[in-house]
Each structure stands twice: as structure tokens, then as C-alpha cells.
Amino acid sequence: MVFGRIQEVESSVGTKMQNRGGMVKDIHEQIKLDTHWAKRYYETQKKVLDDYEKDVNKERRIRRRDCKTCHYLRNGVAGQALTRFECRLCKASGTNPNTRVPKYCNKCSEKFDMCAKCGAEMD
Ligand SMILES: [Zn+2]
Ligand SMILES: [Zn+2]
Numbered sequence: 001m002v003f004g005r006i007q008e009v010e011s012s013v014g015t016k017m018q019n020r021g022g023m024v025k026d027i028h029e030q031i032k033l034d035t036h037w038a039k040r041y042y043e044t045q046k047k048v049l050d051d052y053e054k055d056v057n058k059e060r061r062i063r064r065r066d067c068k069t070c071h072y073l074r075n076g077v078a079g080q081a082l083t084r085f086e087c088r089l090c091k092a093s094g095t096n097p098n099t100r101v102p103k104y105c106n107k108c109s110e111k112f113d114m115c116a117k118c119g120a121e122m123d
Pocket of ligand 2: 066067068069070071115116117118119120
């Protein structure tokens with residue numbers, strides 16, 4: 001039974017919960033820690049939405065031909081590797097500094113005032 005095991009470990013007292021994903025040593029400490037991380041997650045998300053709403057990097061964003069969603073919300077996990085891609089409109093080929101390749105080249109993106117990454121209207 002899991003609960004019994006937790007209490008057993010609990011008696012070995014006061015150890016810091018740094019081993020994420022390991023055994024739970026002190027369930028109360030663990031809850032406190034995970035609550036902290038959950039709040040941090042909320043705050044991070046909130047900041048991201050704030051940035052989005054205020055469009056804090058507008059200049060840089062436009063220069064990179066990102067719509068607000070791509071720039072603020074979709075900019076996670078991309079491998080750092082020069083990747084070749086082909087524009088879906090004019091078929092021009094280009095290179096991208098990471099593995100999340102854009103849909104369109106910058107030229108088409110500028111011409112139609114759309115996001116190079118996803119093709120949404122630029123705002
Ligand atoms: Zn193009
Ligand atoms: Zn986009």
C-alpha cells in the first residue's frame with residue numbers, strides 16, 4: 001500500500017525534496033514544493049499572456065516576421081540547428097536557425113503581411 005510506504009519514509013525526517021520524479025520522502029514537504037512550482041507555472045503563463053497583450057517585443061517580433069501568437073505563445077522547444085526549408089508559396093528555399101521551420105519566406109510574409117511561421121495575419 002502506497003500510503004504506508006510514504007509514512008515509513010517520512011520518519012527519516014527533514015530531507016530536502018530536490019529529487020524531482022524520485023520517491024516521495026515527505027508528502028507535506030512535497031505538496032508545499034509542488035504548490036510552489038504550480039504557482040510559478042501560473043505566474044510564468046500569466047507573464048507570457050501579459051507580454052502578448054502588451055506586445056512587448058513588437059519591433060523584434062515584426063523583424064522576425066512572427067505574429068503575436070508565434071512570438072509569445074509558440075516559441076517553445078525548437079532544436080538549435082540550421083534547417084533548410086521551402087516557402088510554401090513561392091517555393092524559394094531558405095535556412096532557419098532552428099528546427100521549427102516557417103511556412104513562408106520573409107518576402108512572402110512581408111508581401112502579404114502575414115506571419116512567416118504560421119501564416120496568420122500580422123497584428
Ligand atoms: Zn516565399
Ligand atoms: Zn504565427
